[in-house]
Amino acid sequence: MSDSAFCTRPRPAARWSGAVLALACASVLAGAVVAGALPTGAGTPAHAARPLPASGTDARATRGQVDREELARVAAAAAAGGKSGAQAAGKVVGRSGDRWSAVYDEAGYARFEEALDGAYTGVGISARRDRSGRVEVARLHPGGPAERAGLRPGDRIRAVDGRPVQGLPVAEVVARLRGDARDAAPGTPVTLGVQRDGRGWTTTLRRARLVTDPVTVQRLDDGAVRITVAEFTRGAGQRVRDAVRTAPAGAGVLLDLRGNGGGLVTEAVAAASAFLDGGLVATYDVHGEEQALYAQPGGDTGRPLVALVDGGTMSAAELLAGALQDRGRAVTVGGRTFGKGSVQLPSRLPDGSVAELTVGHYRTPAGRGVDGEGLTPDVAATPTASGPAADPDAPPTAADPVETRARAVLSGLGGPDPEP
Structure with a gap:
């Protein structure tokens, strides 16, 4: 993997070739389940190269996790017998019950990398x-x-x-x-x-x-700025920072993370840096060793901010929402988020395939675990069947109760008054 990042994505069931590219990193490619990625340490740039660990490196397995040494043995034995090492290793992962771990052949992993750049081959369905x-x-x-x-x-x-x-x-x-x-x-x-x-x-x-176009920016009639982040592909974080920096002075921001299945956590941290003046964004553990992610200094800390979330807000998007919520920087509006907070680390197997296995979990600045729990919004709001929750690409309308509630909250924070 070219980025200095861990990856988190849902494990495909029953198919274990590159075809499965369950890029649920999916939003990126066309799914609702999506990947997240964590850097090896605080401040690690997204472009920094990090070699894949050799198979068997630190192969400790905790409950519910897969032993990398076992995967390496299985893949090597399959390859020696003229069979697919990725398929054999995938069956081991499948028996583990960990739906977030996955095995990719070399071609499949290359396709995953491509999707993180915002490009994919498909029919255009999320x-x-x-x-x-x-x-x-x-x-x-x-x-x-x-x-x-x-x-x-x-x-x-x-x-x-x-x-x-x-x-x-x-x-x-x-x-x-x-x-x-x-x-x-x-x-x-x-x-x-x-x-x-x-x-x-x-x-x-x-x-x-x-x-894909992961970030869209819209100036609303009342003067607020709506920044919609569909997924955290490469460059999304900087796009958010640019949008905030060029927004009119004093204009409130609606940060719409609904339906965002995640992506690169390095990009989510970059997006957090648009609103925070440094400080903790999240902590995470790798085989029990805790590490931390920090925002860059210089973010806009005074602009009114409301983050919109729902059950499709996952992984890296939850990390961002949790940081803004815990740091008191944003009011979150919408529904409980998905609850994807596990961390996967890629390992190269002997046949060249790549296994991404769960090694730990991340937590919000206040120490809250997200995995299996999700985040509860500060203000609950339920979407209509025809609103943006049904079609995230649709423009905001007064008929959408989540949008309406969020704009009212933004007004209460000092943003523009919502239209009657």
Whole structure:
């Protein structure tokens, strides 16, 4: 991995090639479950090179974690027998029950790296699981194959290439949409079984090369600035800092992290630096050894700030929201966040594949654990089915109660008065 970073992403089920690239780092590529990444130490720049640890290095395994030495042995034995080391190691990870660990072959890991740069090959669907457990479209890549075919946020995905997706992790559904090493090229077809309002149909899409825009900035009618961060791909943190620096003096900021599945934690720390004058952002442990992440000094600490969160706010996005909440820098509005706070460390296996295994968890500045718990917003607000929670790319409207509540809170902090 080219960045000095740990990675956290959901473990795909049952498939263990690069195809699985459950980049749930997913938002980045088109899923609702997404990756996070932690630097090796406070202040480590995102571009600093960090070699992958050799297999077996510090292979201590704690409860619920996978022993890297065992993975190395399994992968080496499979490769010696002419089989896939990544597939064999993936089965070991699958038996562990750790859904955040994953094994990638070399091609798959290269695709993951590419997605962290905001580019991927797919159909332009970001998926999520609704409250009833069904997989549905969370948002669409503007101009992507799925949007051109008429799909909408909220459409239920029932099958991919004729195979039902009921019961599958969202990451696995995303992997099927992206295709495996043989059919993931632009122009290759993928058939979706879709349902909307009780009506089902089948549509065939052709994958395309897509580039995401992780940060969008909008000046609202009341003078506030809305900064929406869809994922923390490379450069997202600086984009947030630039948006804050160029915002009109005194203008309040709505930082919309809804549906943000994470990304590089180095970028989330950079985003935190836009609003903090240095200080602690989070702590995390690697095999029991605690380390810390700090914001850079010089952030705008006086501007009114409200952070919008929901059940799709995950990993690196939760780290940022938790830091702003604990440091008293922002009021959080919306719903409880997802609760993804585990840390994965990549290790190179003998056959060249890469295993990313859980090694610890991060905590907010106040010491709160996020994993399995999520963050409770300061002000609860429930979205409507047609609001931005259903379509994160939709502009804010008065019909969205979360947006409306957030703007009222921002006004109370000294920001502009919300429109009547």
